[in-house]
């Protein structure tokens with residue numbers, strides 16, 4: 305993936321479709337930025353959704369899905385959206401999971417030792433709370449798409465609608481154990497014990513400080529890039545659709 309071209313295309317699409325762009329940090333030659341888009345209709349308060357991608361530099365499907373979603377511009381009218389489409393651009397320059405210092409940014413959301421995560425968290429702290437977060441990833445070892453759900457208040461789950469939509473475009477990992485955790489039909493519901501874990505991923509920060517429901521979406525790197533991008537785009541669209549219906553929340 306040519307990350308410079310993809311980021312340029314993301315910014316062009318965002319600008320064309322009325323997103324505002326805020327630069328919150330710097331990594332090497334790149335600005336780290338977040339996009340924001342208000343809801344286009346009332347009534348009532350909009351559903352606030354946060355999306356992120358590109359924190360692992362060997363997972364191109366996330367930023368490419370972000371580009372596709374921004375170009376398609378099919379957002380629910382009552383959704384207010386915040387989107388960080390590429391949190392580790394330098395990682396993509398060298399096709400490596402970590403940042404240039406060899407740090408996995410997605411393990412730094414408790415201690416904030418990297419400049420990138422420190423800047424990202426400072427930006428997140430300035431935002432309102434989100435109804436739902438979605439973190440876009442790939443997994444190099446999985447046999448199909450799967451997701452992690454955090455839903456401590458047992459709100460209407462988006463997991464089944466997401467998996468039902470994705471299985472039409474990408475195989476789902478039906479393993480009983482994924483990444484050492486119990487899984488059912490591509491859905492992992494880990495116990496939420498963040499204070500027992502020293503190295504927080506972004507999702508732990510979000511569920512602790514910014515949201516009460518969220519999904520980490522994992523596309524299988526075994527499959528072609530277009531299948532993985534389709535899987536993530538389909539997952540996001542399903543999540544947005546069900547998160548913004550009246551039945552939710």
Ligand SMILES: [Zn+2]
Nearest residue numbers: 360363441442
């Ligand atoms: Zn990842």
